[in-house]
Amino acid sequence: MTPSNATNLHPSILQEFRVLPLGILCKSIAISGLVLLLFYAFLSNNPENQSSDSFNLPFQLKWPTASSSSNVNNTMDSPTNISHIGFIVIGSLNSWKNRKSYIESWWRPNVTRGYVFLDKEPTEEFLPWPSTSPPFQVNEDITKLRVYPKIANPLQVRMFHSLLDMYRVGDKGLRWLIMCDDDSIFFVDNLVEVLRKYDHNKYQYIGGISECVKSNADFSFDMGFGGAGYAVSYPFAQAISTKLEDCIERYPHLWVSDHMAQSCFADLGIALTIEKGIHQIDLRGDISGFLSYLPQSPLLTLHHLDIVDPIFPSMDRYEALRHLMKAAKVDQSRVAQQTICYQRESNWSFSVSWGYSTHIYENIIPRSILRKPIETFRPFSKNTRPPLYMFNTRWQINNPCEAPHVFFFESIEHNPENDQVLTTYVRAAQRNLPPCSASGNHSADSISKIRVLSQATTRKTAGVIECCDVDYKAETNITDIKIRSCLKDEVIA
Numbered sequence: 001m002t003p004s005n006a007t008n009l010h011p012s013i014l015q016e017f018r019v020l021p022l023g024i025l026c027k028s029i030a031i032s033g034l035v036l037l038l039f040y041a042f043l044s045n046n047p048e049n050q051s052s053d054s055f056n057l058p059f060q061l062k063w064p065t066a067s068s069s070s071n072v073n074n075t076m077d078s079p080t081n082i083s084h085i086g087f088i089v090i091g092s093l094n095s096w097k098n099r100k101s102y103i104e105s106w107w108r109p110n111v112t113r114g115y116v117f118l119d120k121e122p123t124e125e126f127l128p129w130p131s132t133s134p135p136f137q138v139n140e141d142i143t144k145l146r147v148y149p150k151i152a153n154p155l156q157v158r159m160f161h162s163l164l165d166m167y168r169v170g171d172k173g174l175r176w177l178i179m180c181d182d183d184s185i186f187f188v189d190n191l192v193e194v195l196r197k198y199d200h201n202k203y204q205y206i207g208g209i210s211e212c213v214k215s216n217a218d219f220s221f222d223m224g225f226g227g228a229g230y231a232v233s234y235p236f237a238q239a240i241s242t243k244l245e246d247c248i249e250r251y252p253h254l255w256v257s258d259h260m261a262q263s264c265f266a267d268l269g270i271a272l273t274i275e276k277g278i279h280q281i282d283l284r285g286d287i288s289g290f291l292s293y294l295p296q297s298p299l300l301t302l303h304h305l306d307i308v309d310p311i312f313p314s315m316d317r318y319e320a321l322r323h324l325m326k327a328a329k330v331d332q333s334r335v336a337q338q339t340i341c342y343q344r345e346s347n348w349s350f351s352v353s354w355g356y357s358t359h360i361y362e363n364i365i366p367r368s369i370l371r372k373p374i375e376t377f378r379p380f381s382k383n384t385r386p387p388l389y390m391f392n393t394r395w396q397i398n399n400p401c402e403a404p405h406v407f408f409f410e411s412i413e414h415n416p417e418n419d420q421v422l423t424t425y426v427r428a429a430q431r432n433l434p435p436c437s438a439s440g441n442h443s444a445d446s447i448s449k450i451r452v453l454s455q456a457t458t459r460k461t462a463g464v465i466e467c468c469d470v471d472y473k474a475e476t477n478i479t480d481i482k483i484r485s486c487l488k489d490e491v492i493a
């Protein structure tokens with residue numbers, strides 16, 4: 001395929017680059033000021049005083065011979081697998097009834113290890129405890145802590161304390177502990193694969209920040225949000241276990257457990273490593289414009305599905321989640337991973353979010369734009385001022401050259417004979433717009449279904465895009481897409 005060129009674009013797509021609103025202008029001025037300031041700081045900092053002193057020291061400073069400082073896995077241990085991961089699901093008896101379905105959508109009885117930590121012993125109505133749920137533990141009573149009277153938010157301290165409570169359970173053979181909420185959804189196969197990249201013998205703190213600038217600013221840009229879930233390596237958990245109660249004494253005023261954790265870990269010298277597949281979902285409303293354009297990174301978690309619209313139209317929240325999990329059961333490596341292809345004969349662009357949705361644009365739109373989420377959603381908090389999000393977005397625009405035809409995941413079939421996986425996507429609603437005239441009036445209105453073929457035996461390589469071919473026949477209303485590896489240099493399209 002040949003690279004598309006920007007002149008193919010309808011003008012209003014480019015508009016966002018052209019218009020320089022006052023806000024941006026002010027920002028540019030502020031930034032120039034900042035650059036000057038930094039330059040000055042650099043000048044005044046750089047000369048003699050720093051480095052030259054160290055040469056005149058009466059003694060020689062020696063560093064211990066450094067073991068490799070990189071966090072990546074270079075151990076000879078056996079590969080990390082699911083039995084090396086211990087989940088700390090923080091729950092409460094009050095929320096359990098609503099949250100149980102979320103956990104059971106990803107929990108694998110007798111395979112995944114860990115516990116739901118509850119605030120109190122379950123009463124009779126919760127017993128016998130189902131074997132389809134994680135077994136439970138009851139949190140230690142934090143009212144016994146000396147610092148208790150100074151604690152601003154006891155619920156959150158109980159949550160943080162679960163890390164110590166889990167450590168004290170003393171389960172053997174764990175390399176990682178995962179902190180999460182009872183409404184966190186995990187994609188466990190992807191989690192195993194991603195954790196395998198890291199050296200579990202080192203101190204590690206791996207998580208995700210919020211999608212909203214404000215949420216991060218309110219707490220910390222360096223904080224793993226607990227609903228999204230974060231991982232600590234076992235040796236680090238061991239170190240934390242001896243310090244956790246000291247930390248609570250140091251930070252009893254902090255309002256949120258994840259902030260307490262982050263502060264505590266930072267004091268131990270350990271900073272957050274961000275994994276892009278960990279999603280806090282601090283969003284509201286229709287998040288389909290987000291899930292259709294996730295970054296290229298194995299999907300690890302989703303959160304807050306209780307506060308957003310059901311992720312598929314005309315299903316309730318639990319049904320919608322179970323529906324997504326049908327695709328996840330067959331091939332987690334591709335779930336909600338974006339693949340883009342072009343149909344030059346009709347000037348169409350296709351964007352597939354595997355197992356979730358497919359969008360058709362009646363125009364050739366470059367990848368650089370198609371990777372941006374469409375703002376179908378709202379930020380978590382009302383009345384926040386832009387910039388709202390930690391990523392670039394596109395507006396939802398009723399322009400026939402920019403508005404996609406939207407299809408949602410319908411079914412999945414795995415053919416064991418040729419090891420191919422067929423996912424189908426059906427149109428959610430008519431677009432109700434005329435065809436895009438700038439690109440030749442090729443209407444996609446008649447397409448009612450899209451079938452996407454992928455290979456089951458080859459897992460998608462984490463972070464690497466795939467390419468696809470479109471097979472469109474005007475006489476049928478079904479369009480076929482075949483996902484394949486990209487050819488050399490094809491990715492520029």
Ligand SMILES: *[C@@H]1O[C@H](CO)[C@@H](O)[C@H](O)[C@H]1NC(C)=O
Pocket residue numbers: 073074075076077078079080195196197
């Ligand atoms: C580390 O990576 C190597 C090579 O990818 C792999 O063979 C090994 O199993 C991994 N180790 C762990 C502990 O996951």
Ligand SMILES: *[C@@H]1O[C@H](CO)[C@@H](O)[C@H](O)[C@H]1NC(C)=O
Pocket residue numbers: 078079080081082083084
């Ligand atoms: C995970 O690896 C360990 C060896 O470290 C092995 O004993 C265990 O059986 C493996 N578990 C699974 C589920 O593969």
Ligand SMILES: *[C@@H]1O[C@H](CO)[C@@H](O)[C@H](O)[C@H]1NC(C)=O
Pocket residue numbers: 109110131132
């Ligand atoms: C898990 O294992 C136990 C004991 O081996 C068994 O009784 C139980 O039925 C299993 N649970 C599930 C859901 O497979």
Ligand SMILES: *[C@@H]1O[C@H](CO)[C@@H](O)[C@H](O)[C@H]1NC(C)=O
Pocket residue numbers: 007008009344345346347438439440441
């Ligand atoms: C595709 O769009 C371009 C304008 O962007 C136009 O020149 C060309 O003729 C169109 N091709 C088809 C097949 O309609």
Ligand SMILES: *[C@@H]1O[C@H](CO)[C@@H](O)[C@H](O)[C@H]1NC(C)=O
Pocket residue numbers: 437438439440441
């Ligand atoms: C597309 O259709 C409109 C309205 O029918 C017409 O004005 C326009 O010239 C057409 N464009 C092309 C490229 O055929």
Ligand SMILES: *[C@@H]1O[C@H](CO)[C@@H](O)[C@H](O)[C@H]1NC(C)=O
Pocket residue numbers: 445446447475476477
């Ligand atoms: C394709 O869709 C068009 C318009 O929606 C419809 O008129 C036509 O009958 C459909 N064709 C087939 C083969 O289903």
